[in-house]
Amino acid sequence: MNEKKRLYNITTFGCQMNKADSERMGGILENMGFEFTEDPNNANLIVYNTCTIRDNAEQKIYSYLGRQAQRKHQETDFTLVVSGCVAQQEGENLLRRIPELDLVMGPQHVNRLDSLLEQVFAGNQIVATEPIHIYEDITKPRRESKVSAWVNIIYGCNERCTYCVVPNVRGVEQSRTPESIKAEIEEVARQGYKEVTLLGQNIDAYGRDLEGTTETGRNLYTFTDLLYYIHDVEGIERIRFATSHPRYFTERLIKACHELPKVCEHFHIPFQSGDNDILKAMKRGYTHERYRHIISLIRHYMPDASVTGDAIVGFPGETEAQFQNTLSLVNDIGFDQLNTAAYSPRPNTPAALWDNQISEQEKSDRLQRLNHLVSIKAAEKSQRYLNRVERVLVEDVNPKDTSQVMGRVEGNRLTFFKGDITSLKGKILPVKITQVRSFSLTGERVF
Incomplete structure (x- = not known):
């Protein structure tokens, strides 16, 4: 060339x-x-x-x-x-x-x-495209952000949800060693990053493929143990993680997030459906009661925690009554934000071959109704921020108003306030929240 x-x-x-x-x-x-x-x-x-x-x-x-x-x-x-x-x-x-x-x-x-x-x-x-062992990250990424860094901790997925193509395309679970993960976090801290987000398709599965147990026989390499291990890297002020699976989410992990000051009180836990028969057809491995219990435990330890999730409407065979169960769960829990999608048949997945597919019109109608409820509940959850002083990590300029900068509170709400990005980028600043919306906040810097 x-x-x-x-x-x-x-x-x-x-x-x-x-x-x-x-x-x-x-x-x-x-x-x-x-x-x-x-x-x-x-x-x-x-x-x-x-x-x-x-x-x-x-x-x-x-x-x-x-x-x-x-x-x-x-x-x-x-x-x-x-x-x-x-x-x-x-x-x-x-x-x-x-x-x-x-x-x-x-x-x-x-x-x-x-x-x-x-x-x-x-x-x-x-x-x-042949299956291979992923060798360790040896090249420094060209990171898009100068403030917050992604750090992979586990590749692949061993789940077999009937709608999902991910295990077919991303391969089996493969955890990175705690030492290599910590070394990458130490490197991003040296580069001036203030926040890391630990990534995994199913992050709670971290360590299942690594050998080693404690004296009691518990796996030595759990995700909870990893959080304790990497928590005190100097320079990193915030730790986030995604994506969690309700089947493997533990009270021990919740307690760790409560005890470790750098771990943000923000939990992204997909539930996909609020109906047990649909969850069984999806092969998700939990019930809506189990999901609700997890959220109640989180709020027991951290009443102010932010909870987000994923939901699918129009899964094959979903009745109106079963869809109403999803609406009930969303209404009862009150998510800070929810990623919603109409079911889309994917190649080489069991659900794509079933003959009880829902019409596009019905899926669209249900998605619209769900999104309307999500917006109402998110607006209600936003109210708790009004007149509070929140610590905002400044990430960038507001593209719609260049006199403002934007960043995120610990609970992951996008927040805007007046300021100069050249002097404020990467800083964590106190901001009094003066306006709340469903999915974002506006405030004034507290000096």
Whole structure:
């Protein structure tokens, strides 16, 4: 490739795990001598890091790819890469559909991007989707934020939820060692980061694949133990984590979050449905009573804790009465925020083959009704912040009002206040909350 024009662009779709993967790929590419460009049309290497959770996300990717594939016919030094979950799911089918692709690479191969590209530059068209052991993160990521850093602690997922494609595309669970995780956190602290978010598809499964037990026979490497182990890294002031699974969420973890001052009192615990028969069909492994018990325990130890989650409406066979059970759970718990989605059949998942699919119209109606309730309950939960002084970690300028900066309170509510980003970025400041909305706050800095 022309050394003067080694420019790359990465477009990321989907979840926090994908964002973290993109940051690692950016670090690898810059190690290889590439420079980042905001404009994909200026780049001579483009990566689309893809998501297959929902069909509309997948279709959007094909429209992006079609536009860039045309460039391959005019530009000899242009490289087109598809990574992530669509790449893993489709594999060689992607090459048949878009023969202009140079590299199709599943999530487990992210840390091998440099060696795979060397094969591409040698004239090969590569598909890397075979299951492999993910070797340790050795390249410093090109992190999007200068304030808050993602840190992967476990890859893959061993659950078999009947609607979910993730285990098929991200592979089996593989925990990083506590030592490597702590070393990465110490490195981001040296770089000036104030907050880390520990990531895992099912974070409560951390350590199940690592060998070692205590004298009582308990697994030595639980997620709770990891929190204690990494808590006192100097310079890090906030620790967050996602995503939790109700089946494995323990009172011991709740107590740890209560005891450890740096761990934010914010819990993201997907429940997916408030109906036990639907949860059983989903193979989630818990009941709505179990979920409610977890939330009541959290609020027993931390009455002010912020609770967020995920919910799916229109799962195959869901009746109106079963949907009402989901509305009841949302109404009773009062989430600070809820990620909602209409069920979308995904390839190679059991639920996609069932003949009791719900109509798109019914799914859309239920989603609209759920979102309306979510907004009402979130607005109610926001009221507790009014006139309180909250500590806000300043992340960026408010794009809608450049006289304001924005950041998050410990409970993860987005918060805006007047200030200069050049002097305030990365600082944790006291802010008196003067306005509350369903999903954000406005305040005034307290001097």
